[in-house]
Amino acid sequence: MIEVRGLTKRYGSTVAVDRLSFDVPPGAVTGFLGLNGSGKSTTMRMILSLDSPDAGHARIGGQPYLRLRWPLREAGGLLEPRAFHPGRSARAHLAALAASNAIIQSRVDEVLELVGLQAVARKRAGKFSLGMAQRLGIAAALLGDPAVLLLDEPVNGLDPEGIRWIRGLLRSLAAEGRAVLVSSHLISEMALMADRLVVIGQGRLLADTTVAGLSGRAPSLEEAFLQLTGDSAQFRARNMS
Amino acid sequence: MTVRASHQPPGGYRFRHLARMEWIKLRSLRSTWLTVALAVCAPPGIALATGGSNATSGGMSVSNTLTGMLVGVLLTGVAGVLTVTGEYASGTISATFAAAPRRLRVLAAKAAVVGTVALVTGEAAAFLSFFAGAVALRHGITAPALSQPGVLRAIVLTGASLSLAGLFGLGLGTIIRHTAAAITVVVGIVFVGGTFIGQSDFAIRPYLPLYIVSHSLGATGPACLPGMASCWLSPWSGLGLLAGYAAIAMLLGGLILARRDA
Missing domain, CATH: 3.40.50.300 (P-loop containing nucleotide triphosphate hydrolases)
Known part of the structure; x- marks a missing residue:
C-alpha cells in the first residue's frame, strides 16, 4: 500500500x-x-x-521510505531505464543491490531467469538494448520480493x-x-x-x-x-x- | 490478500551490508583493476628507471625511490572521483539510494571500501618502489635498509597517501557529481595549481598536497635545512594535513548529499 x-x-x-x-x-x-x-x-x-x-x-x-528497515524487501522501483553502470554485468549489478538488503544471492539468479536475462547475465550491461535494460530494471525491482x-x-x-x-x-x-x-x-x-x-x-x-x-x-x-x-x-x- | 513480508530478517540494513554492496560494485568494474595494476606498477617502474641516478647512499635515496608514488596519488584520486560520479553518470545512484535511502551510511561504506583498496594499493606500490629503487642503485652505492631510522615510516606514510587521495577524490566527486568537472578539479587543484603556487610562493609550498607527498611523507632527514626559506612539514604533520583535506572534502560531500535531491 x-x-x-x-x-x-x-x-x-x-x-x-x-x-x-x-x-x-x-x-x-x-x-x-x-x-x-x-x-x-x-x-x-x-x-x-x-x-x-x-x-x-x-x-x-504506513512508513516513510527513509524509515524502512529493508527498503528493497518492501518496495521495488524502476525509475530510470538505465540505472546501472555500463561496465558492470547484470549479475554484478543485482548482486550488489542484493547485498545491501541482505538478500540471498540465489535470488539474483531467480530474478534473472524471471526476466529472461540469464543468458546475458555476465555480459557488460552497457551493451544491452533498451528492452533488455528495462528487464534488468524490473529484475532489480523484484529482487526483494516486495x-x-x-x-x-x-x-x-x-x-x-x-x-x-x-x-x-x-x-x-x-x-x-x-x-x-x-x-x-x-x-x-x-x-x-x-x-x-x-x-x-x-x-x-x-x-x-x-x-x-x-x-x-x-x-x-x-x-x-x-x-x-x-x-x-x-x-x-x-x-x- | 496482501503479500506479507514474513521472510524479513530482523533488524535492518547496516553499514556492513552497504560495505558489501560497495565492494561488489568496485570489484565488478574492469577499470578498478586496471587502475590498481597501474598504481601498483608505475611507481616501482619509475623507481627502477631513476634509481641509477642516485649519487649518494643513505636517506636521500628513500624519498627518491618514492617519487613515482605521485602517479599513484593521481590515479587513486581519480578512481575515488569515479566511484561516485560514475554512479551519477549512469543513473545507478537512484538504484543505490532506493536500496539504501540513508545516504550518509552509503557514503561511509563507499569511503571504507575506497579507502581500504587504495591503502592496500598504496602500501604495495610504496614497498615495491623501495625495493625496485634499491635494485636499480648504481654499483658501489649502498641501498638504504628498512631498519634504518625513518625508512619504514617513509614507505608506510607515502603508501597511505594513496588512501587519502582516494577519499579526497570521493568527497570531491560527491560534491561535484560530474566526472569531467570533478577530475579537472582534482588534477587542477592538486597537481597543476599546486605546482604553480608552489613555484611562486615558497611560504605556502609545505602545505600543498603535492609537496607533502614528495617532501614530508617520504623524508628520513630533518624537515628544516640550513638556508631554507621555509621548512617542510614533518612526516606525521604532513599526513595529518592530507587527512584533513580528505576529511573536509568528505564532510562537505556528506552535507550536500544529505540535502540534495538524488
Whole structure:
C-alpha cells in the first residue's frame, strides 16, 4: 500500500507536483497517467525519498521510505531505464543491490531467469538494448520480493512482445496481492494493464478512478483522458499569459 | 490478500551490508583493476628507471625511490572521483539510494571500501618502489635498509597517501557529481595549481598536497635545512594535513548529499 498525502514539489517558481494525494491499494495495478512533464516521475522519486518534497508526505506500508528497515524487501522501483553502470554485468549489478538488503544471492539468479536475462547475465550491461535494460530494471525491482512496486514508463522502448510480457507480469504480481503503481503517458496501454487510474496534469490530481469510471465520462477512454488533460493544458496556457 | 513480508530478517540494513554492496560494485568494474595494476606498477617502474641516478647512499635515496608514488596519488584520486560520479553518470545512484535511502551510511561504506583498496594499493606500490629503487642503485652505492631510522615510516606514510587521495577524490566527486568537472578539479587543484603556487610562493609550498607527498611523507632527514626559506612539514604533520583535506572534502560531500535531491 502506498499513501500519498498533499505531496508538493517546486522548482523555483514552477510547481511540479501540487498538493497531490492518492492511494495505491494492494492487489491491483494502479495506472499513473499524465502527459509528459505532468509530474509523474517527480512524484515517484519523492515516494522513494530520492527527491524531497516541499510539503506533504508519502508512506509505504504506513512508513516513510527513509524509515524502512529493508527498503528493497518492501518496495521495488524502476525509475530510470538505465540505472546501472555500463561496465558492470547484470549479475554484478543485482548482486550488489542484493547485498545491501541482505538478500540471498540465489535470488539474483531467480530474478534473472524471471526476466529472461540469464543468458546475458555476465555480459557488460552497457551493451544491452533498451528492452533488455528495462528487464534488468524490473529484475532489480523484484529482487526483494516486495509488496509494493513502482515502475516509471516500463513499456518505453519495448517491442510488442516485451509489452505483453510486462503487462502479464504486472497483472500477476497484483494478483498475488501486491500494490503496483505503473506510470505511462499512453492511455491505450493503461486501459489494458491497469485496474485503477490516477490521472494528473500540471502536478495536480485530475481523477482517481477505475478504468471503467474514466471511460464512462466520454465516448472513449482516450477522449476522456484528453478532455481531462486538455483542461490542465489550458490551465497552463492561462497561467503563462 | 496482501503479500506479507514474513521472510524479513530482523533488524535492518547496516553499514556492513552497504560495505558489501560497495565492494561488489568496485570489484565488478574492469577499470578498478586496471587502475590498481597501474598504481601498483608505475611507481616501482619509475623507481627502477631513476634509481641509477642516485649519487649518494643513505636517506636521500628513500624519498627518491618514492617519487613515482605521485602517479599513484593521481590515479587513486581519480578512481575515488569515479566511484561516485560514475554512479551519477549512469543513473545507478537512484538504484543505490532506493536500496539504501540513508545516504550518509552509503557514503561511509563507499569511503571504507575506497579507502581500504587504495591503502592496500598504496602500501604495495610504496614497498615495491623501495625495493625496485634499491635494485636499480648504481654499483658501489649502498641501498638504504628498512631498519634504518625513518625508512619504514617513509614507505608506510607515502603508501597511505594513496588512501587519502582516494577519499579526497570521493568527497570531491560527491560534491561535484560530474566526472569531467570533478577530475579537472582534482588534477587542477592538486597537481597543476599546486605546482604553480608552489613555484611562486615558497611560504605556502609545505602545505600543498603535492609537496607533502614528495617532501614530508617520504623524508628520513630533518624537515628544516640550513638556508631554507621555509621548512617542510614533518612526516606525521604532513599526513595529518592530507587527512584533513580528505576529511573536509568528505564532510562537505556528506552535507550536500544529505540535502540534495538524488
